[in-house]
Amino acid sequence: MPARNNSIEGKLPFGSADSHFDKLDAGAAAKLAMVAGDLALIIDDTGKIVDITANPREFPDAKQWLGKDWLDTVSIESRPKVMEMLANARKGVTQHWRQVNQVTSEGDVPVRFVVVKLGQGSGSIALGRDMRDAAALQQRVLQAQQSLERDYLRLRQLEARYRMLFDQSVEPVLIVDAETFRIREANRAAHQLFHARNGMLQGGKLTALFGRPAREHLIAFLGSALVSPGIMPIEAEPIDGGEPVMLSASGFRERGGQFLLVRLAGASGTAEHNSGATLRVIEAMPDAFVLTDSRMIIQSANPAFVELVSAASVDQLRGRPLGDFVGRPGIDLDLIDGQLAKHDIARNVSTVVGARDGFDGEPVELSAVRTSDEQPSYGFVIRPIGRRLRDLPATTDAPRSVEQLTELVGRMSLRDIVRESTDLIERLCIEAALEYTSNNRASAAEILGLSRQSLYSKLHRYGLGNMADNLDA
Structure with a gap:
């Protein structure tokens, strides 16, 4: 106005x-x-x-x-x-x-x-x-202006943090135009990698930094990175004849244009760094990890496995069969070995650790993998689940179906499974007899060949007491 x-x-x-x-x-x-x-x-x-x-x-x-x-x-x-x-x-x-x-x-x-x-x-x-309408309009304009100023300040702060992280990163990083392959931005580590003064890489072509034999392969790699985010890194030799570097790239869009984020690392140094980091992670992981040969003889283990089997040190475990510590004799590890031979992987297998005479063992969950080398190795990750099972609500109900019985394989011994199957058959027969006699307990006991007192006992044993209360005498 x-x-x-x-x-x-x-x-x-x-x-x-x-x-x-x-x-x-x-x-x-x-x-x-x-x-x-x-x-x-x-x-x-x-x-x-x-x-x-x-x-x-x-x-x-x-x-x-x-x-x-x-x-x-x-x-x-x-x-x-x-x-x-x-x-x-x-x-x-x-x-x-x-x-x-x-x-x-x-x-x-x-x-x-x-x-x-x-x-x-x-x-x-x-x-x-x-002037109330005009005042309200002015207030909205003021609020919009304040919001724009806050957003602008936030963007400036984000840009400052991005610039600081970008420049101080020890990993060489380049921002490259996807159409022209010209370098838009390069951090300090990238300048050091190519022995260039700060600011000299901007505006130049990425392909010009590498030898001619590698350029066509590099161009194809950058084109693939735009459409496939999971493409594997490649190795390329700089034009100055220095050590080969590994390039990884990922595409992104900004202001209607396509760009590539290119990360560089020494080819040998990266592998050594990743290998060392992997070993340190395995050593520190809370789940037990053990490495065996194809005969399941222990080659190495992390501290969590040493503690799980109550050993003094990993040296005490090397050269011993894994079956001395994991699984029920002749059952679990044989089944796992069969799965690994067929699928090269086994997931979430229920077994025990430390089973011996008079002790059923501590329940654990095991996953394993088999390498594809000429002399394959086995890797096992073992996680105790005893605490998880103790936290589950207690139940005295017997299995109600054959499917539930087959799920007990690997969790219970054959003797216990047979006992559970006998209870299942008894329960199913009693339920069938009650249904056949229209819930008459006397008739049901007679066709089952049981006394009425024995039938009442089994009704309560299998949790059918509520049903019995409504039966006709």
């Missing part, structure tokens, strides 16, 4: 105002005053409001201002403005639009007023325009 600093100055005057307004009657003048502003106040020479026109929905307190001094209806900070406008009206000075806060029951309402003298001894009229 354009600011109206002056209501008369700078405007073209009417060419013949007398002929147009000479016959203006009171009704027409009142209409002009009503349409000229959202609020119009008739002020006498003492500054008192003697008449008013306003929309009662917008100014519900307007009628209460009648008979009051205008100064008493505005906020304290607006009173000097009102006094100045009334004084200028009495002097006949050209009026300016001034914003005044009218006090209402709903709070201060911003209104822009201009005061016009009606005539000698006739007081003045104050024409006002409601």
Whole structure:
């Protein structure tokens, strides 16, 4: 909304105002005053409001201002403005639009007023325009501007952090234009790798940093990296004849363009670093890990496995069969060996550790993998699950189906599985007899060849007591 600093100055005057307004009657003048502003106040020479026109929905307190001094209806900070406008009206000075806060029951309402003298001894009229919509718009603009400033500051901070991490990274990194292969950005480590001064790599072509025999292969690799994020790194020899480097790349889009993030590392140093890191991770992992040969003779193990089998050190375990510590004799490891020979992998096999005479062993979960070398090696990851099983709610229910019985293979001995299957058959027969005799216990006991007391005992044993309470005697 354009600011109206002056209501008369700078405007073209009417060419013949007398002929147009000479016959203006009171009704027409009142209409002009009503349409000229959202609020119009008739002020006498003492500054008192003697008449008013306003929309009662917008100014519900307007009628209460009648008979009051205008100064008493505005906020304290607006009173000097009102006094100045009334004084200028009495002097006949050209009026300016001034914003005044009218006090209402709903709070201060911003209104822009201009005061016009009606005539000698006739007081003045104050024409006002409601500025609440404009104030709300200004508030939204201010909030939007503040939000933009916060976002801009956040982006500047992110850019500063990105720049610091990018420059201080020990890994050489390049940002490359995917179409021209020109280097947009290169960190300090990349300049050191190619023996270039800081800032010299920007603008040059990535392919120019490597020997001609490797360039075609490099271009094909960069093109594949744009469409396949999982492409394996390649090795390339720099043009200065230095040590070969390994390149890995991934594509991304920015401002409608395609770019490549190229990471570089020494070919031999990377493998050594990764191998050492892998060994350190295996040593520190909380799950037990053990490496065996194809005969399942222990070659190495991490501290977690040494602790799991209660050994003094890993040297005490080397050369011993894994079966001395893991699995039930003749069952678990033979099954795992068969799975590895067929699939090269075994997942989440339930077995035990430390089983011996008089002790069933600690339940564990085992996963294994077999290498594809001429002399294969086996790797086992073993995780104790005894605590997990103890946390499960206790249950005395027998298995209810053949599928549940077969799930016990590998978790229980054959003797225990046979006992569970016998209980299952007994329960199924009792349920069938009760159904055949329409839930008559006496008849069910007779066709099963049992006494009624023996039938009652088995009903309670298999958790069928609730059913028995509703049976007919």
